Amino acid sequence: MSGWDGWFAAQRSAREHAGVQRVLRPRPATEAVIDLAGNDYLGLGAHPGVRRAAADAALEWGAGAGASRLVTGTTELHAELERELAEFTGREAALVFSTGYHANLSAVTALADKHSLVVSDAHAHASLIDAARLSRAAIEVVPHNDVAAVRAALASAGDRRAIVLTESIFSVLGDAAPLPELAAVCAEHDALLLVDEAHGLGVVGAGGRGSVHAHGLARHPQVVVTATLSKSFGAMGGAVLGSAALIDHLTNRARPFIFDTGLAPAPTAGALDALRRLRGRPELPGAIHRRGGELADRLGVPRSAGAVLSVPMPSPRVAVAAQAAALAAGVRVGCFRPPSVPDGVSRLRITARAGIGEDRWATAVAVLSRVVDDHREGS
Structure with missing residues (x-):
């Protein structure tokens, strides 16, 4: 093993110990998961x-x-x-x-x-x-x-x-x-x-x-x-x-x-x-604010000025676990951990999106309410 290989291994080990190791997860072109992690806020990318x-x-x-x-x-x-x-x-x-x-x-x-x-x-x-x-x-x-x-x-x-x-x-x-x-x-x-x-x-x-x-x-x-x-x-x-x-x-x-x-x-x-x-369709942005406000109220977090909803988690590991639980229930959300967050607080990052049907949106809100409640007091 070269000196560089050893350095890479040590860096990865430190990230894993801190709960901030990241991996790439390829997704298919179409899937049943409700995506509230991506940034296609208005659904126009899929139009x-x-x-x-x-x-x-x-x-x-x-x-x-x-x-x-x-x-x-x-x-x-x-x-x-x-x-x-x-x-x-x-x-x-x-x-x-x-x-x-x-x-x-x-x-x-x-x-x-x-x-x-x-x-x-x-x-x-x-x-x-x-x-x-x-x-x-x-x-x-x-x-x-x-x-x-x-x-x-x-x-x-x-x-x-x-x-x-x-x-x-x-x-x-x-x-x-x-x-x-x-x-x-x-x-x-x-x-x-x-x-x-x-x-x-x-x-x-x-x-x-x-x-x-x-x-x-x-x-x-x-x-x-x-x-x-x-x-x-x-x-x-x-x-x-x-x-x-x-x-x-x-x-x-x-x-x-x-x-x-x-x-x-x-x-x-x-x-x-x-x-x-x-x-x-100038009414599209309004759907983002209505949905974001609804979800923020359900999760007990401040309403967003835009489409991004930030849900603090007790630790990086709990944030990753909550993200995994949401995905297992059919909803994909983002997960921000140090060093990506400016204040060092790990978060679920959820995007309110106008391009999702009402039934799927209601399902997502119910899933996220349950997942956040289950993990908010975790350690």
């Missing part, structure tokens, strides 16, 4: 029309984009999607990426450098954390949703360009950021506010236009929006939305955009079709 649009695009344009966006990887589909995303969210322009992770990496690293200050919420997504580190900027992590701490951090920026990083709806707790207050503080200090709408777009605001739009900040000159196309739109990819000047800057300076192959035609067309269907 026959969205699937057909993706399949047709692959047949017409090919399996991949064929090159980076700045070479030959930009198709007419990309241009349509960017135009309609910007219009839908009330932004001036948009730029589509191969993943939401790349969108965050691009936005932060192209806007901040070693002469900048990045102020990051303690619960920011891993992609924002990695982006801040790669930017080489000075980083100040502030307590979760603490506007006063953000103000104090910006007051110390001096002549450095400053960027504040937050999520509109946080991916672990499902709570909302105080966007109007943060935008006001950023305006006071001439800082940018970057809002990751991964869990807000398609879920929050009129017709699912997102939290930034709902708070009247869509045209705010110092607000930058990032988003993913893999949740409410049921496809894959990401986007940055803002001014035309911002998009021009990213096109020319964002390394994860410049050196990455463009988003493939199939998910580009799938996301575009999903967006158009959402525009035609």
Whole structure:
């Protein structure tokens, strides 16, 4: 056994002892399990029309984009999607990426450098954390949703360009950021506010236009929006939305955009079709909030500002056991354990979904009520 083999074995043993070892579990294309772990909040990823649009695009344009966006990887589909995303969210322009992770990496690293200050919420997504580190900027992590701490951090920026990083709806707790207050503080200090709408777009605001739009900040000159196309739109990819000047800057300076192959035609067309269907059915996000509220009340946990419901468990092992019990009863839920949770508390992560029939939803609520009650006091 090499030194590396021994190191790998020791690392795995430590993870298993702590109850945080992860494994990949392939799923079939169709199954009877009720999926409340995935992020297809509106059920559009499974919609026959969205699937057909993706399949047709692959047949017409090919399996991949064929090159980076700045070479030959930009198709007419990309241009349509960017135009309609910007219009839908009330932004001036948009730029589509191969993943939401790349969108965050691009936005932060192209806007901040070693002469900048990045102020990051303690619960920011891993992609924002990695982006801040790669930017080489000075980083100040502030307590979760603490506007006063953000103000104090910006007051110390001096002549450095400053960027504040937050999520509109946080991916672990499902709570909302105080966007109007943060935008006001950023305006006071001439800082940018970057809002990751991964869990807000398609879920929050009129017709699912997102939290930034709902708070009247869509045209705010110092607000930058990032988003993913893999949740409410049921496809894959990401986007940055803002001014035309911002998009021009990213096109020319964002390394994860410049050196990455463009988003493939199939998910580009799938996301575009999903967006158009959402525009035609603005009532869909309301179903998420009704169902999420019902389940939160049954489980005795706070209601979510979005689709993500967070159920604390006594330990990582109990969380895994509760997840397994739910699956055995026909309901799949997520399981967040350290180091994926910002406060170290293991949780079941449940997503309220609009694309599930009423009978199956009622079954899921009954199963989860029983499972959580059985495991909440476990050790």
